[in-house]
Amino acid sequence: MAATAQTRPIKAIAKAPKWRLDRVIQWLIALAVVGLVLFPTWPILYQSLLEKPLYEASNTLSLQNFPRVLGNPKIWQVIGNTAVFMLGSTIVGTLIGIGFAVLLIRTDLPGAQWLQKLITIPYYVSALILAFGWAVMYGPQGFMTVMVREWGLPTWNLYTMPGLIMVSALYFMPLTFMYCSSSLSMADPQLESAARIAGAKPLRILLRITIPLIRPAMLYALVLTMVSSIELLSIPLVLGESAQIDVLSTFLYRTALVSGTTDYGTLAVVAIMVVLFISVLVMLQNHLMKQERRFVSVSGKISRARVLHLGWLRWPLGFVVYLFAGLTILVPLGGIILQAFTPFLSALINPFSILTMDNFKQAFEFETYRVAIINSLLIAGVGGVVATLFMAAVALLTYRSKFPMRGAVKYIAQYPRAFPGTIIGLGFLWALLSFPALGGLRNTIWILIIAYTMRYLPLGFSAMSPSILQISDELDRAARVSGTTWLGVMRHIMLPLLRPALLTTFTLLFITFLKEYSVALFLFTRGSQVIGTTMLEVWAQGGPGPAAALAVIQLLIIGVVRWLSSFIPTVKVRE
Amino acid sequence: MSNIHHDSAGLTIEHLSKMYNRSAKALDDLSLSIQAGELVSFLGPSGCGKTTTLNCIAGLEHPDTGTIRVGDFVLTDSAKKLFLQPEDRQLGMVFQSYALWPHMTVADNVGFGLRVAKIASSEIKQRVATILELVGLGHVAERYPFQLSGGQQQRVALARAVVTEPRLLLLDEPLSNLDAKVREQARTWLRDIQKRLGITTVYVTHDQAEALAMSDKIAVMSAGKLEQFDTPQAIYEQPATRFVAEFIGATTFLPATVVQHAPTLSQVSLSDGTCLEVRTALKLQQHQTIDLGIRSERVQVATSDHQTNVIAGAIRSSDYLGAKWHHQVETTIGALMVETLDYTSGNVRIYLPPEALMVLKAA
């Protein structure tokens, strides 16, 4: 075999080039992250130190906003409400979640698989839709309320603090359930068998071994629920309006957008207080996350060790659990679907005798509704792709480059976790006000895509990270030595290997963007409305029918996307 | 098969230092130079900085100080703030995990560097085929890496590293993932290919037998420092430091004093008065204190022919290893390991041939 291949011409490189495209791109990504996070946050910080609204020319710096807000009894009332709401929904939600986790994973309750699917539904449904469902079924004129009243039984008032807590707790419950059940099914069942052999009774094992085993997961879910409950806008907004129960999120929304006189200073100070408080919780969360890895004892394979036999309680308890899940999950969801197909929903008329498609016709014929649906799909689809690629770039920069400030970029990219949607919306709104040149953005869905990307940067980042970390960095090194630049490695090696992770992250962001509306409430204008903002508007104008139709359309899209995503190959590339 | 012509060049490293954190130096003022076409092994215990050195040569790590040149082509020069990116260095590298890209076929893996260099696809095809033929894997070109055995993967990794005709080949423990049998074959095979290509090669390993068998020269490292840089024979016969002696197989060290120095055989005495003859290239002074390293595989049971270097001892325990017996012997100068072919027990006389004794400068 004659193989006198040509030698590679030696590039005469006297010195390294002054700038490399790699570094330029890395800087651009880093600056984009910093810009994205700073853009909505600085106006709030800045405004808190200004006497007049930040867009006014003659302004003076002062610290007087802080004492003024802290001396305002209305603010303290709102803080008090928020504390009660947060603690209530966190405690109730966590307890229900733990209860379900133990019952489903560690006992022989009948039909556990079905129940598991059922009780995680609220997690995939937007809180706004859930709130509508509860209002339609259990509100003062709700289907169930009226039915019970007709039977001559005492009824309840959903539009109260306990009502808010109940509905929110059920919305948050799947979080605790998912963390605890995965921790429970990973915990080594031999630990429990050992206690059994030592002579302990099942209930004692449950309390002394099983529950302590999942304590880290419980604590983590608890803090996560606390953060989510402070951020939650929809349920207090829909159910707390008539009783005028204001929590921080609704207070921010109403003061900024509804009441005629916007007090910029107060808003800024309240926003900063909320962010600081959530920051503390997030730090606690990070701390717990580290602990959890140390604590959980993983046995490798997932096994169901049903140590607790319910005995004669099995069926009665099963009945109670199914009744509870049915009444709190299926009934509100069924209610919103029925509402979508009827002109009005009432216990006094058999809804199946007045079925109609009118609400859906309206949804597709009315310009406002149609545009909202199209916008939501565009934001979720196009925005989802843009955000996924951006987040992949950020994750690759922080984990797979020698960029000098990659640590700082990673930290900044996580920071939006401390910002509720309402505050992000407010920040973007104020940023646009103070840069009139960017006003053109305001009327497009692009500002929504940008704001959503900022809000969910941490989500996308943490969705991408494990897959990136799984890929051995020798693969990058080998490609570099073979003559590729960093960009080449990303294009030829990392992105192809990350394809499944990119698809999964896209699906996650698609669904999240489709449901998101609290940021949009502050930013949308005629023409850039989305499904969520439109539902809320229509609902406020007293039109539950079209709102329900929009809700059903959103649910359908989510269902289809989730079904499609089950075809994404989860097997990772073999190495 | 005709030789593949190669214009590989020598490698020069000067004053290379690297710190990952303030407390410990991963590399501490490392200097050495390798001739064109040589295979040099970097040998040392885990964490001594072998991979760091290799990565500095490849441009995957940024050294704090030092220069690295291939021929007169400067890769890194900290004084001139010059640092060439890995992709501009035109090197070949084989990684410990082989690092084959799982989403590409064997042919695509091997041809990647050529594609990046924008070489015509017909030429790429031909060169990939040639090199796969050379490593004996022409028939698996269209397979994916996970469909190959460990030994085959290692060959693909080598093919990928040399197909671009790099001026320098870097190998980071390329055989450590193979099981013992395959490893010995691969060792011979690798050395053969390297000689045929005539490519300057830096080979990292922590296996001393591998280093001794394959290398033109060995660089023994410890804690980021170069302990000794020499031919395998010199390393084995004349370890420069106790660390090298220990790493290369000495088990026992004893302090001794020089009684008489001569170019061929010198006399030293141990603390208990035992006199031994040793052979060393070191210039010794009378009364100088030295360390004596004893290589157990060369210690024998004495016969009547042996007059000098004989000490008395008693076997304490014996292990049967199949081909030979391994004895733990208590002697007047301490415990020694002795190997014999037949079973022996009780009191024995031990012969320490001069080749079993290494003279080391006292620490």
Ligand SMILES: Nc1ncnc2c1ncn2[C@@H]1O[C@H](COP(=O)(O)OP(=O)(O)OP(=O)(O)O)[C@@H](O)[C@H]1O
């Ligand atoms: N990225 C890094 N960050 C911090 N310390 C590092 C890093 N890489 C290596 N080190 C440290 O530098 C020292 C040298 O490491 P190196 O990987 O070069 O050792 P090695 O000789 O290749 O070891 P092995 O035989 O285990 O591969 C070690 O103490 C190691 O802990």
Ligand SMILES: [Mg+2]
């Ligand atoms: Mg190493």
